[in-house]
Amino acid sequence: MIVRVVLPAHLRALAKLAGDLHVEVEGAVTQRTVLDAIESRYPMLLGTMRDRATARRRPFIRFFACERDLSHESPDTPLPDAVATGAEPLLVVGAIAGG
Amino acid sequence: MSGVRVLVGTRKGAFVLSSDERRDRWDISGPHFAGWEIYHMKGSPANPDRIYASQTSGWFGQVMQRSDDGGKTWTTVGNQFAYDGVPGTHQWYDGTPHPWEFARVWHLEPSLSDPDTIYAGVEDAALFKSTDGGQTWSELSGLRTHSTGSTWQPGAGGMCLHTIVLDKNDPQRMYVAISAAGAFRTDDGGTTWKPINRGLKSEFIPDPDAEVGHCVHRIAMHPSRPNVLYMQKHWDVMRTDDAGDNWHEISGNLPTDFGFVVDVHAHEPETIYVVPIKSDSEHFPLDGKLQVYRSRTGGNEWEALTNGLPQRDCYVNVLRDAMAVDSLESCGLYFGTTGGQVYASADGGDSWKAIVHDLPAVLSVEVQTLA
Numbered sequence: 001m002i003v004r005v006v007l008p009a010h011l012r013a014l015a016k017l018a019g020d021l022h023v024e025v026e027g028a029v030t031q032r033t034v035l036d037a038i039e040s041r042y043p044m045l046l047g048t049m050r051d052r053a054t055a056r057r058r059p060f061i062r063f064f065a066c067e068r069d070l071s072h073e074s075p076d077t078p079l080p081d082a083v084a085t086g087a088e089p090l091l092v093v094g095a096i097a098g099g
Numbered sequence: 100m101s102g103v104r105v106l107v108g109t110r111k112g113a114f115v116l117s118s119d120e121r122r123d124r125w126d127i128s129g130p131h132f133a134g135w136e137i138y139h140m141k142g143s144p145a146n147p148d149r150i151y152a153s154q155t156s157g158w159f160g161q162v163m164q165r166s167d168d169g170g171k172t173w174t175t176v177g178n179q180f181a182y183d184g185v186p187g188t189h190q191w192y193d194g195t196p197h198p199w200e201f202a203r204v205w206h207l208e209p210s211l212s213d214p215d216t217i218y219a220g221v222e223d224a225a226l227f228k229s230t231d232g233g234q235t236w237s238e239l240s241g242l243r244t245h246s247t248g249s250t251w252q253p254g255a256g257g258m259c260l261h262t263i264v265l266d267k268n269d270p271q272r273m274y275v276a277i278s279a280a281g282a283f284r285t286d287d288g289g290t291t292w293k294p295i296n297r298g299l300k301s302e303f304i305p306d307p308d309a310e311v312g313h314c315v316h317r318i319a320m321h322p323s324r325p326n327v328l329y330m331q332k333h334w335d336v337m338r339t340d341d342a343g344d345n346w347h348e349i350s351g352n353l354p355t356d357f358g359f360v361v362d363v364h365a366h367e368p369e370t371i372y373v374v375p376i377k378s379d380s381e382h383f384p385l386d387g388k389l390q391v392y393r394s395r396t397g398g399n400e401w402e403a404l405t406n407g408l409p410q411r412d413c414y415v416n417v418l419r420d421a422m423a424v425d426s427l428e429s430c431g432l433y434f435g436t437t438g439g440q441v442y443a444s445a446d447g448g449d450s451w452k453a454i455v456h457d458l459p460a461v462l463s464v465e466v467q468t469l470a
Contacts, residue, residue, distance in 0.1 A: 010134055010159060044175035048159040052179050060158040094158040
């Protein structure tokens with residue numbers, strides 16, 4: 001499956017990406033497998049979305065898709081079909097705060 | 100032609116300021132890593148083209164950068180800072196136990212002889228070492244696991260290891276400082292550590308002259324006299340002549356002895372500099388006058404250096420890693436402010452000029468003297 005991912009501007013810059021990210025995911029499409037695929041292809045993003053040791057989502061990172069907040073879903077819960085098919089993107093969002 | 104390269108870390112990116120030895124015309128490059136906090140950048144003394152940078156964000160965590168061409172291009176390197184074993188707890192602000200948690204890299208100290216070896220001081224306080232150019236990091240855990248570790252507590256900025264001083268005469272000896280635990284020394288390359296805080300007095304801890312618990316802000320050494328260290332503590336400017344075994348106060352006639360930075364002239368080991376800050380509750384210069392103070396006597400007798408510095412309505416701070424000296428024949432000094440100015444003096448502090456006025460808040464300033 002080719003999954004489309006929209007990263008925050010800072011992470012796009014870090015990975016030297018101009019636009020959305022398309023990653024190939026084998027098997028079930030979940031937060032974990034999508035992040036595994038992203039980090040494998042862009043190792044400079046290791047640790048920026050989830051903790052390197054525990055694999056837990058960083059506190060100020062949110063995952064949205066299909067107008068839903070998936071941040072608190074299990075990382076192994078399948079993402080919506082529309083994300084798995086590439087029809088809708090997985091949005092990786094930095095929590096809104098000033099500064 | 101010789102020159103200098105000033106490495107400036109700010110709240111919103113990194114800047115590299117370059118000049119020839121006259122230090123009157125500057126080329127400004129940046130922002131590098133725009134939008135990220137750059138706590139510290141430092142070049143390898145063994146290879147000035149090798150520069151390391153700590154790039155960090157409350158959102159995205161810690162990223163480490165390395166340049167091999169003097170800061171023109173950068174490559175991400177390893178960012179896994181895993182404490183050895185089960186890290187346990189230290190004191191929280193209210194005195195309760197709090198788990199040790201990695202937050203960011205505050206300070207980078209490249210080896211004096213090997214460009215691939217570098218030390219990193221982190222929050223929560225620990226010391227890490229890389230011997231492969233920053234690709235992998237391992238903790239020198241004898242420091243954090245010192246018997247006093249569970250009593251260490253954070254300063255206002257977090258429980259950070261912010262100062263690392265290497266001794267070029269003895270590769271086994273190293274000093275670190277932690278807010279708010281104090282100063283520590285190793286004589287065996289980082290395996291074991293001892294607190295070196297005798298003579299410090301801190302009124303904000305139950306026992307003012309306790310073995311640990313002191314909020315040391317910065318330590319500086321002149322390489323020709325490695326047993327002499329100067330310290331800017333939370334309050335008090337201090338000096339030791341025996342490698343930290345005993346400290347005595349040298350605040351002398353300073354108008355206030357609170358501050359963050361302390362540094363030593365490149366060619367005069369008894370000439371030292373501080374930037375007095377009004378108090379721990381008012382982090383700005385006294386009376387709105389930004390003044391560097393210089394002692395040519397190793398402390399106690401201080402003179403205000405004001406030529407070229409704002410002497411009214413100035414309410415910036417100068418943070419602990421934001422002063423550096425070059426080693427050109429006429430020693431140059433540099434410091435950055437939370438107002439985004441980087442001031443330079445090419446004459447040992449007698450006169451100052453802003454290289455830049457309007458950067459983001461400056462977190463750190465280092466300088467490389469280029470042949």
